[in-house]
Amino acid sequence: MSMATHGEPAKAAPSRRPARTESTRQKLFDASMRLIGERGPGNVTVDEIAAAAGVSKGTVYYNFGSKSDLIAQxxxxxxxxxxxxxxxxxxxxxxxxxxxxxxxxxxxxxxxxxxxxxxxxxxxxxxxxxxxxxxxxxxxxxxxxxxxxxxxxxxxxxxxxxxxxxxxxxxxxxxxxxxxxxxxxxxxxxxxxxxxxxxxxxxxxxxx
Missing domain, CATH: 1.10.357.10 (Tetracycline Repressor, domain 2)
Incomplete structure (x- = not known):
């Protein structure tokens, strides 16, 4: 999956980052949509999304870098x-x-x-x-x-x-x-x- 920040077109993820599995992306997607639906994207943190998805926050930061990158992907x-x-x-x-x-x-x-x-x-x-x-x-x-x-x-x-x-x-x-x-x-x-x-x-x- 490609990455985009600050309104720029999606770019390829850095090669140092391992490929994310479909199951992990789906967990993050489901968790983020649930939290965003409750509070809006501006009031949800990466840590909260990671916790709700049952994924290490370090893994999320390593793969996505920021909340903006995470939401884009x-x-x-x-x-x-x-x-x-x-x-x-x-x-x-x-x-x-x-x-x-x-x-x-x-x-x-x-x-x-x-x-x-x-x-x-x-x-x-x-x-x-x-x-x-x-x-x-x-x-x-x-x-x-x-x-x-x-x-x-x-x-x-x-x-x-x-x-x-x-x-x-x-x-x-x-x-x-x-x-x-x-x-x-x-x-x-x-x-x-x-x-x-x-x-x-x-x-x-x-x-x-």
């Missing part, structure tokens, strides 16, 4: 997990897009603190992790873009609406609805949220 780890869920197998393009949206909403339901941190920092200027989040956002947008373009290639769409705009609308709606559902409207079902996002895509299709 945990953001990347979370996005990697989200990417895995959002990638759907080939099939009916419209159904595949719906599954991609549903997978993102499910992930946010599983990791609400990550959803809040990702969305708040992604659209906040300036952000300490701006450079890292820009790269991570591009990775997530590309998954949505591929799914939307498959639909556009499979069915007639409105030629007056740029596909890039539809991609942005679907991406933004998925993330904001996912966060809104966790924070303000937990009574809204997954199906309702998916249907709301897919309304954007269905409006893009031309009616025969």
């Amino acid at each position: 945990l953001l990347e780890h979370g996005v990697e997990l989200l990417e895995e869920r959002m990638r759907t197998e080939d099939g009916d393009p419209l159904q595949a897009l719906e599954l991609t949206v549903a997978a993102a909403l499910d992930f946010f339901a599983d990791y609400p603190s990550f959803a809040q941190l990702l969305v708040s920092e992604m659209w906040r200027t300036p952000s300490e992790w701006r450079g890292t989040l820009t790269l991570l956002r591009e990775r997530l947008v590309s998954i949505v873009a591929d799914a939307v373009r498959r639909v556009a290639a499979d069915q007639p769409v409105d030629p007056d609406v740029p596909v890039e705009g539809v991609v942005g609308a679907v991406f933004g709606a998925t993330f904001i609805l996912g966060l809104d559902r966790q924070v303000f409207h937990p009574e809204r079902t997954r199906s309702e949220a998916v249907a709301a996002v897919m309304t954007i895509m269905r409006g893009y299709l031309r009616q025969n």
Whole structure:
């Protein structure tokens, strides 16, 4: 996993640091998301994250160097997990897009603190992790873009609406609805949220 500090793009970790195992990263991710959800990133220390994860704080400092580095890499780890869920197998393009949206909403339901941190920092200027989040956002947008373009290639769409705009609308709606559902409207079902996002895509299709 790469590293980023002070809003700079992610860089390769120094070779002197041993590779971290997936299990250790997952422990740190789960612990940090739990603590950040309770108090926010500014009020959580590396020592607390290490203790909650059951990992030596010396190991955390050695591998990450600082809390900024730790949060940057945990953001990347979370996005990697989200990417895995959002990638759907080939099939009916419209159904595949719906599954991609549903997978993102499910992930946010599983990791609400990550959803809040990702969305708040992604659209906040300036952000300490701006450079890292820009790269991570591009990775997530590309998954949505591929799914939307498959639909556009499979069915007639409105030629007056740029596909890039539809991609942005679907991406933004998925993330904001996912966060809104966790924070303000937990009574809204997954199906309702998916249907709301897919309304954007269905409006893009031309009616025969």
